[in-house]
Amino acid sequence: MAIRSVQNKRKTISFIALLLISILWLMPLVWGLATSFKTPQDISSNPTSLFPELWTLEHYQGLFSRPDTPVMRWMLNSFIIAGSYTVLYLIIVSFAAYAFSILKFKYRDQLFWIILSTTMIPTVINLVPLITMTIDLGWFGSWLSLIIPGLGGVFGMFLLRQFFLGIPYELVESAKIDGLNNFGIFVKIVMPLSKSAFLVAALFAFMGNWNDYLWPLIQFSGVDASMWTLPVGLSKIAGTYNYDYGLTMAAAILAIVPVVIVYALLQDKIIEGVARTGIK
Amino acid sequence: MQLSLEAKRRRTKRIIKDQMSAYAFLSPYLIIFSVFFIFPFFYGLVISFFDWNLFYPDETKFIGFDNYQRIWFESGGIYYRYFWSGLKNTLIFVVFSVPFLVLIPLILAALIDNEPKGYKIFRTILFMPTVLSISSVILIWKWQFYTNGGFINSVLLKLGLNEIPFLVSQPWAWISIIAVTIWWTMGTNMVILGAGLKNIDKTLYEAAAIDGASYIQTFKYITMPSLAPQMLIVMITTVLASFGVYGQPDLLTNGGPDFSTTVLMMRIRPLAFGTNANPGIATAMAVSMGMIMIVVSIIQARIIKRRGDA
Numbered sequence: 001m002a003i004r005s006v007q008n009k010r011k012t013i014s015f016i017a018l019l020l021i022s023i024l025w026l027m028p029l030v031w032g033l034a035t036s037f038k039t040p041q042d043i044s045s046n047p048t049s050l051f052p053e054l055w056t057l058e059h060y061q062g063l064f065s066r067p068d069t070p071v072m073r074w075m076l077n078s079f080i081i082a083g084s085y086t087v088l089y090l091i092i093v094s095f096a097a098y099a100f101s102i103l104k105f106k107y108r109d110q111l112f113w114i115i116l117s118t119t120m121i122p123t124v125i126n127l128v129p130l131i132t133m134t135i136d137l138g139w140f141g142s143w144l145s146l147i148i149p150g151l152g153g154v155f156g157m158f159l160l161r162q163f164f165l166g167i168p169y170e171l172v173e174s175a176k177i178d179g180l181n182n183f184g185i186f187v188k189i190v191m192p193l194s195k196s197a198f199l200v201a202a203l204f205a206f207m208g209n210w211n212d213y214l215w216p217l218i219q220f221s222g223v224d225a226s227m228w229t230l231p232v233g234l235s236k237i238a239g240t241y242n243y244d245y246g247l248t249m250a251a252a253i254l255a256i257v258p259v260v261i262v263y264a265l266l267q268d269k270i271i272e273g274v275a276r277t278g279i280k
Numbered sequence: 281m282q283l284s285l286e287a288k289r290r291r292t293k294r295i296i297k298d299q300m301s302a303y304a305f306l307s308p309y310l311i312i313f314s315v316f317f318i319f320p321f322f323y324g325l326v327i328s329f330f331d332w333n334l335f336y337p338d339e340t341k342f343i344g345f346d347n348y349q350r351i352w353f354e355s356g357g358i359y360y361r362y363f364w365s366g367l368k369n370t371l372i373f374v375v376f377s378v379p380f381l382v383l384i385p386l387i388l389a390a391l392i393d394n395e396p397k398g399y400k401i402f403r404t405i406l407f408m409p410t411v412l413s414i415s416s417v418i419l420i421w422k423w424q425f426y427t428n429g430g431f432i433n434s435v436l437l438k439l440g441l442n443e444i445p446f447l448v449s450q451p452w453a454w455i456s457i458i459a460v461t462i463w464w465t466m467g468t469n470m471v472i473l474g475a476g477l478k479n480i481d482k483t484l485y486e487a488a489a490i491d492g493a494s495y496i497q498t499f500k501y502i503t504m505p506s507l508a509p510q511m512l513i514v515m516i517t518t519v520l521a522s523f524g525v526y527g528q529p530d531l532l533t534n535g536g537p538d539f540s541t542t543v544l545m546m547r548i549r550p551l552a553f554g555t556n557a558n559p560g561i562a563t564a565m566a567v568s569m570g571m572i573m574i575v576v577s578i579i580q581a582r583i584i585k586r587r588g589d590a
Contacts, residue, residue: 006489007394011395011396011397012396014392014396015398018388018391018392018396018398018406019402021388021402022401022402022405022406025405025406025409025463028420028424028431028463029420031424031431032419032420043429044429047431047434048431092308092309095308095309096305096309098305099305099306103298103301103302103305104298104299104302105298105299105302105303108302118317118318121321121570121574122520122523122524122566122569122570122573122574124524124545124566124569125320125324125325125563125567125570126316126320126321126324127324127562127563127566128327128553128559128562128563128566129319129321129324129327130316130320131334131552131553131559132323132559133316133320133323135334148312149312150316151309151316152309152313152314152316152317157309181301182298182301182305183301186305207411210413211411211412211413211414213414213526213527218549218553221553221554230413230415231414231416233415234413234415234419235415235418235531237419238415238418238419238422238531239531243423243426245423245429248419248422249419249420251419252416252420255413255415255419256416256420260408260411263411264404267404267407270411271403271471274407274468274472275472275474276475277513
């Protein structure tokens, strides 16, 4: 049939186009990976080759031995900060989402929409006040500044609330008749049913905090390098070791690999979470 | 239904108890949200009317609209120059990045929507850069662009072409910044638009094909109107994100050459904190930028909604 053949042709063209673009998209990463294993001579004489003439770990060893590039320490810091943030965030927003979806109180939906509408306020206005506030609270330059202020983020709360709304209310009713209080219903009914939504909210909270750049950069301006997060540390490497290509690539690859592994394992959930932001 | 007085009282009691427990669940979020989102906004408006001193609060004094006056109108002043050149550079970035950040994801989403072999793998690859942090992205890209042994220039030399000084001359500095931004961020829009395309009733396309509609016509009369909700989200979030651009020019070109990529956020940051800080000026700039962003969002929402209805 004519329509079928048009469709097949379209599929073939799409395949070829996507293949070429995907190769283009991967190139910087693959080439960075190759460079991080090349010897300095190899880097300068064969900058475009994808396979090192001689595989070497010297850039990684150099990175670990230099006192001013504690990449693993930064990674650990980032992990602790983003991890604590994610755990606290999930507790706080899931409670709020529960109140906004299953519990009943006066002006519930009005309050929810007011909170949601504040996402239209550009956060750039909050930058200076938050600096002043963290100074007044004695948090400036500490990890608390990177963990606490972001706990009011709306995205995860919205996501969980939308998910909780889909839970059949009869389940909640019958749990009530069984004598469960609101907290019991949350822990025994709502949470087990919402694991996937919790996972998506956790992923986005973690990634957002892990990748944050401007705010930690300001907070850590006068702070010892051993306290920094990974993005702040990497930005310093980019500035200091500009032309040491092997070293900068090794640092980038070390920072990227854990993220890419997590992404590869959970990409379905991540992509689904993003897709959902576009659908009411 | 008749309720006894006792039953009524019990019901009222339960409603009150339910309300109390709802507020108990809500309060941690509401407290943090108010303290760290709502309060700073109003605090920011207040700071913008003061000559604000971060470390010697006694020296802080109310100066009315002076900060705004200085950045908007006091030509010849340094803050005026910072504000207008920063705003101009930010607008250049917005105008030249947004069309690509919407069109390229739209095309890729349409290709993926045809569901060729391996389309899920392609989507995974193309979305991947969005999960990386800006500093690792820049580490990887920065010396793709270098003249001395950078990847792109090495390829150009091999092909017998001249090297291009990407990061230190215009328009190449902007092209580099925008290319990295596309590589890094376009995945989000691609997935959102892809979800919208997937939702479109495919029988509409078949009907159009039977009626002899061309691909362009189908796209214009079926795809675009159905995509209006996703388009609205994508346009508004992309424009807002582009206004807030900071990491790419800061790390890639350091605002150069000759401050031509020093965007407004790069002017606000050192004024917000540091040795040359002037928080009053910084917030006045931030509030002005915020107002422009809100106005632009409203205009976009109006235009897209009208198109969607038509």
